[in-house]
Amino acid sequence: MKSNDEKVAIVGVGHSKFGKRLDVSINELGWEAIKPALQDAGVTQKDVDFYSVGNFGYWSEEILPAVTIGEYAGLSCGSLKTEAACASGSASLKIAVDSILSGNSEIAIAMGIEKMYNSPNGTIIELIGRAGNYFWEFENFGMTFPGYYALYATKYLDAYHSREEDLCEAAVKAHHYGSLNPYAQFQKETSVEECMKSKYVSRPLKLMDSSPITDGAAAVVLARGDVAKKLSDTPVYVEAQGYASGTAYMGRRDDYTGLEASRRAAEAAYRKAGLDGAANNFDIFEVHDCFTIAEVMAYEDLGLVKKGEGIQLLRDHQTYRDGKYPANLDGGLKSKGHPIGATGISQAVEITKQLRGEAEKGRQADIRKGRGLQHNVGGTGHYAYVTVYSRGD
Amino acid sequence: MPIDTVLEDRRVLDLRYRMPISQIIKFFEGLEEGKVRGTRCKECGRKYFPPQTECSTCMTKNTEWFDFEGDASLETFTTVEVVPTSFVNEGSYVVAVGLLKEGVRILSWLNTEDRSSIKIGMKMKLKAVKRKEGYYSYEFFSI
Numbered sequence A: 001m002k003s004n005d006e007k008v009a010i011v012g013v014g015h016s017k018f019g020k021r022l023d024v025s026i027n028e029l030g031w032e033a034i035k036p037a038l039q040d041a042g043v044t045q046k047d048v049d050f051y052s053v054g055n056f057g058y059w060s061e062e063i064l065p066a067v068t069i070g071e072y073a074g075l076s077c078g079s080l081k082t083e084a085a086c087a088s089g090s091a092s093l094k095i096a097v098d099s100i101l102s103g104n105s106e107i108a109i110a111m112g113i114e115k116m117y118n119s120p121n122g123t124i125i126e127l128i129g130r131a132g133n134y135f136w137e138f139e140n141f142g143m144t145f146p147g148y149y150a151l152y153a154t155k156y157l158d159a160y161h162s163r164e165e166d167l168c169e170a171a172v173k174a175h176h177y178g179s180l181n182p183y184a185q186f187q188k189e190t191s192v193e194e195c196m197k198s199k200y201v202s203r204p205l206k207l208m209d210s211s212p213i214t215d216g217a218a219a220v221v222l223a224r225g226d227v228a229k230k231l232s233d234t235p236v237y238v239e240a241q242g243y244a245s246g247t248a249y250m251g252r253r254d255d256y257t258g259l260e261a262s263r264r265a266a267e268a269a270y271r272k273a274g275l276d277g278a279a280n281n282f283d284i285f286e287v288h289d290c291f292t293i294a295e296v297m298a299y300e301d302l303g304l305v306k307k308g309e310g311i312q313l314l315r316d317h318q319t320y321r322d323g324k325y326p327a328n329l330d331g332g333l334k335s336k337g338h339p340i341g342a343t344g345i346s347q348a349v350e351i352t353k354q355l356r357g358e359a360e361k362g363r364q365a366d367i368r369k370g371r372g373l374q375h376n377v378g379g380t381g382h383y384a385y386v387t388v389y390s391r392g393d
Numbered sequence B: 001m002p003i004d005t006v007l008e009d010r011r012v013l014d015l016r017y018r019m020p021i022s023q024i025i026k027f028f029e030g031l032e033e034g035k036v037r038g039t040r041c042k043e044c045g046r047k048y049f050p051p052q053t054e055c056s057t058c059m060t061k062n063t064e065w066f067d068f069e070g071d072a073s074l075e076t077f078t079t080v081e082v083v084p085t086s087f088v089n090e091g092s093y094v095v096a097v098g099l100l101k102e103g104v105r106i107l108s109w110l111n112t113e114d115r116s117s118i119k120i121g122m123k124m125k126l127k128a129v130k131r132k133e134g135y136y137s138y139e140f141f142s143i
Helices: A026-041 A065-073 A086-099 A119-130 A134-141 A145-159 A164-178 A192-195 A225-231 A260-273 A292-301 A310-315 A333-337 A342-358 B022-034 B086-092
Strands: A008-015 A050-054 A078-082 A107-115 A198-201 A215-224 A234-245 A284-286 A371-378 A384-389 B037-041 B064-065 B069-080 B095-098 B105-111 B123-130 B138-143
Touching: A008 A026, A008 A086, A026 A065, A026 A107, A026 A215, A026 A371, A050 A065, A050 A086, A050 A192, A050 A342, A065 A078, A065 A284, A078 A086, A078 A260, A086 A107, A086 A215, A086 A234, A086 A342, A086 A384, A107 A342, A119 A145, A134 B105, A145 A164, A145 A198, A145 A292, A145 A371, A145 B069, A145 B095, A164 A192, A164 A215, A164 A292, A164 A310, A164 A333, A215 A225, A215 A342, A234 A342, A234 A371, A260 A292, A260 A371, A260 A384, A284 A342, A292 A310, A292 A333, A292 A371, A310 B095, A342 A371, A342 A384, B022 B037, B022 B123, B022 B138, B095 B123, B105 B123
Parallel strands: A050 A078, A050 A107, A284 A371, B105 B138
Antiparallel strands: A008 A215, A008 A234, A107 A215, A198 B069, A234 A384, A371 A384, B037 B064, B069 B095, B069 B123, B095 B105, B123 B138
16 A cells, blocks of 8 residues: 555646637647646645646747746746657656656646647648658658558458448547537537548548547646645545557557557556456546547557457447446547647546546546546557546545 | 637748668668668568668667568558648558568558559559659559
């Protein structure tokens, strides 16, 4: 059993509205998440010993966002920016947690932010496409991000005799919960028919299989266990984090129906938390659904079901709120939006809200086991972070 | 919805990288000779594509180049419909991952007369090609 000063808990959360946010600068957007996180934790800037900022960047003008945001927000303690592509937020969480576990901090902020709309769409498609293996995949063959996940989708649909309509079920679920989340980019329902009618981006994936371009920020205030108990009646502990890196080059993946890095990260997380896997231990899941196929692969890589059975979970609505494995009740990346560097922290905010029982009407899971699981992938399986959260009661 | 006011950047950055290829120049020479090549560690036998001239397992430079015969089977594919800005002149294109007879997987474009006939497991040929812009590359062809 770990003592309180060997634990780290989330004691405050903040989340900006996600969407096309050309009404604010990157610094103003960051403040939109940091301010409520500080207020929620009941601390001020001078209490914070360290902060990290998950950010991919390139499409927005500030190269050193950790400091420009910190300056706006009145933070002057040590800081850094973390990059793990779409898992930059989880990397930010890892660094902030480690700063506390190492004894260097008592209170730290982990935030994530992305300001994608500061560049035109063409530039964004170009930049994300380069985030695979630039030299061997982009330079000659113009890979795009949907292109990479479409390679998985093609293989999965063929291997497990599934249809594009099945994938659209993930979009329908995402939009249902997005419609109930006031912070989501898309707050409207969709249907399999509407999804099937949307244009192909990279076959077999369509626009409605894809997460959108998003501006957004999220922040959590973390505290050492003994400090957390004083600050909060409802601390949410970061019980364990597992992480792994895959290959950059797609040809070096030995499987195109799942992400090997996700599986290794999940195993490490369960081992560190002393859990026997995902199936019986969690009330709520946040999975990395940058595309509909990614959500299906996540169910399998986390070990909720065997390979090839993820589609059936969707068909049976078992990942809706009242199903066996409630997943992405915030709308997921697909409907809430996917501001690259903010996504990992947004997932942490969501799990904290769920475990506290503070999710909005219609999307609060039934919390019995007191645990949530977060799955955050960077790149096309380049980085994987799986994090176990618990209420600790 | 109010119209958001933005300041259009007056500074333009042209990003064009200089990518060192001295260590793998034989790969590019091979393309000009019609060959697609990888490297192999002479000590442990590990094959590398993308090629690297030092084996990270054995930590030696005792590696050699070898030419792929080009026989491949299709592992997975996609037709990229929304293409990056720097590829707009290509229209849509098919990207495939092929498993070469030599046990190495490669990602490349797939050329075929009939896209509707593309099937996982189908046989393909990997060939060095000269692109219309004048530089050399490598692509799969359906057979």
